[in-house]
Amino acid sequence: MTLLGLNIDHVATLRNARGGAEPDPVQAALIAEENGADSIVCHLREDRRHIRDADVRRLRDSVKTSLQLEMALHQDVIAVALAIKPLEVMVVPERREEVTTEGGLDCVRHSRQLGDAIARFREAGIGVSVFMDAEAAQVAQAHALGAHTIELHTGPYCHAADAEPELLRLEAAAVQAKALGLEVHAGHGLNYRNIQQLLRRVPVSKVNIGHSVVSRSIFTGFAAAVREMKTLIEAVG
Helix, strand or coil: CCEEEEECHHHHHHHHHHCCCCCCHHHHHHHHHHCCCCEEEEECCCCCCCCCHHHHHHHHHHCCCCEEEEECCCHHHHHHHHHHCCCEEEECCCCCCCCCCCCCCCCCCCHHHHHHHHHHHHHCCCEEEEEECCCHHHHHHHHHHCCCEEEEECHHHHHCCCCHHHHHHHHHHHHHHHHCCCEEEEECCCCCCCHHHHHHHCCCCEEEECHHHHHHHHHHCHHHHHHHHHHHHHHHC
């Protein structure tokens, strides 16, 4: 059974557009859990453009499932994670100029910095996932550095005119990772149209989805948007 991780970043984006307290990402997280989400995901960026430190603390104290904190290898964000202790962190690349995450972390290029961070998180009892492109060398390096989980970057699949080559790449990377004993997640760009095709081909234990659910909720309501996505995932098995 594939699990649904619900990313609530863009609830915070909408809140921050007016500088007030609404809509509250913590309330969104609780509604998501009540309507089928198996975990809550948020990204504490260096520039705090959506989720803020106080949000992470409140989420850690409020969610009933589990909290995954996305983060880049910035020392101040690492310090927040070590202090708050979510169940899991997911290490991602990050540039201030980007609108959203543009690709997977290069585990080979950043192996020393990533390895140091993984060791600190493991010592603190925090699980570590690494967001990566579907490449054999990246999977192998994440395993060698001690990650527990990888999340495969599904953006190329979601945007491809011909999805088949991307599905083959994702499938191969997932099979390799599972053979190494890594847990395999997938995320980025997944929506109500492409989720089932991915799940029929790529063996993942969880998908992390946010923007498409928040977008759908404008028309259907947040609870209904979460339930619809969860139903699509469960239909595949």
